[in-house]
Amino acid sequence: MVQQDSLELQAQAIQVRRSIVTMLQHAGSGHSAGPLGMADLLTALYFNLLVHDPADPEWEGRDLFLLSNGHTAPVLYAAMAHAGYFPVDELMTLRRLGSRLQGHPERLALPGLESTSGPLGSGLSQAAGAAYVLQHIDAVPDRFVYVMMGDGELNEGNIWEAAMFAGKYRLNRLIGIVDRNFIQIDGSTEDVMPLEDLAAKWESFGWHVLEIDGHDMQAILDAVADAKDATDKPTVIIARTIPGKGVSFMEHDYLWHGKVPDIDQARAATAELDLLANGASS
Known part of the structure; x- marks a missing residue:
């Protein structure tokens, strides 16, 4: 794919957000806040950072992207559709019986998915x-593995077992991204199970840690470039995001974590996004 620059990525992210709102309203169930907040990150990945080929999803030279917080699948599907993995119209089948676009990604259902995520x-x-495998068995020098995690998901002990493993084996092919939006289904992450000092936690497990504004496209691109230069350890990018980003009545409201807009709310949301798009193009 032709890599887009930061201004083109910003415009593309608005279209990804528009698709998220429309598909969720059409489905009648799913998660809104997280996917909207992650749209800039996924857009940067699929339209600039990942080495991949939508026309050949199984290409052996591709980078791998895994979505650990699988309930945010709408943003992954929207980014993949706009990148050319499948028709954008298929987004309207989200969560339907028999659809390739289930509530959590199912690896065997859709070419281009690298993992099935649910738990x-x-x-x-x-x-x-x-x-x-890439670093210590196949010794492939130029392929990277990206994994997106939610901050509420860091409550899971399995995360820290894997963080220990990656630190021990100095997995410099591994780039983790934490969607640091400070909400989970029951409220603020810092009320449910405090995470700070989050950077120090990752550093103590032997990781290279970067903290960025997850809506600043150039910061995202620069952080990944920095991560690729870290030759002796894995990298985690803690990306501070606004849940519901781009839709004023959803922003920062944890109640939109697992809630979708009705038809009137979807119209209002897409109108706001259209205004953003017009501003970005002027």
């Missing part, structure tokens, strides 16, 4: 295993 906390272990 939270498992993605980092899967990604670390893949990175270990």
Whole structure:
């Protein structure tokens, strides 16, 4: 794929958000806040950072992307559709019986998915295993493994077991991204199970740690470039995001974690996104 620059990525992310709102309203169930907040990160990955080929999803030279917080699947599906893995119209089949676009990604259902995710906390272990093979068994120098995690998901002990493993084996092919939006289904992450000092936790497990604004496209691109330069350890990018980003009545509201817009709310949301798109293009 032709790599887009930061301004093109910003415009593309708005279209990804628009698709998220429309598909969730059409499905009548799913998660809104997280996917909207992660749209910039997934857009940067699928339209600039990942080495991949939508026309050949099984290409052996591709980078791997795993979505550990699988309930945020709408943003993954939207990014993949806009990148050319399948028709954008298919997004309207989200969560339907027999659809390739289930509520959590199912690897065998859709070409381009690298893992099946449902139980939270498992993605980092899967990604670390893949990175270990690339680095210590196949010795492939130019392939990277990316894994997206939610901050609420870091409550799972499996995450920290995998973090220990990756630190021990210095998996420099592994780039973790934490969607640090400070919400989970029951409220604020810092009320449910405090995570700070989050950077120090990862550093203590032997990781290279970067903290960025997860809506700043250039910061995302620069952070991944920095991660690729870390030759002796895995990297985690803690990306601070706004849940519900781009839709004013959803932003920062944890109640939208597992809630979808009705038709009137979807119209209002897409109108806001259209205004953002017009501003970005002017």
